[in-house]
Amino acid sequence: MQCPVCAREAQNLTPHTLDGVVVGCETCGAYRVAGGAYHGLMQLDLHARVAALETAKVAARYGWPLIDGSCVRAR
Numbered sequence: 001m002q003c004p005v006c007a008r009e010a011q012n013l014t015p016h017t018l019d020g021v022v023v024g025c026e027t028c029g030a031y032r033v034a035g036g037a038y039h040g041l042m043q044l045d046l047h048a049r050v051a052a053l054e055t056a057k058v059a060a061r062y063g064w065p066l067i068d069g070s071c072v073r074a075r
C-alpha cells in the first residue's frame with residue numbers, strides 16, 4: 001500500500017478485527033488511522049499530514065499512534 005502520510009511504499013499491518021488501517025512505513029513508523037479520519041487525512045497536504053501524525057505520536061503513550069478526527073481537524 002501507499003503510506004497515507006508521506007505517500008511512499010508502506011506495509012498494511014491492519015488486523016482484520018480493527019476499524020481503520022494500520023500502516024508500517026519506513027519513514028513514518030507504524031501508526032493507525034481511524035476509519036473515520038482516513039478520508040479527511042487524504043484531503044490535507046503533505047505538511048499537514050505529517051503534522052497530524054506528529055500530533056498522534058505525542059498523544060500515544062503506548063502502542064501505535066492513532067490519527068483520528070481530532071488530529072485531522074486540528075490543522
Ligand SMILES: [Zn+2]
Pocket residue numbers: 003004005006007008010025026027028029
Ligand atoms: Zn510514511
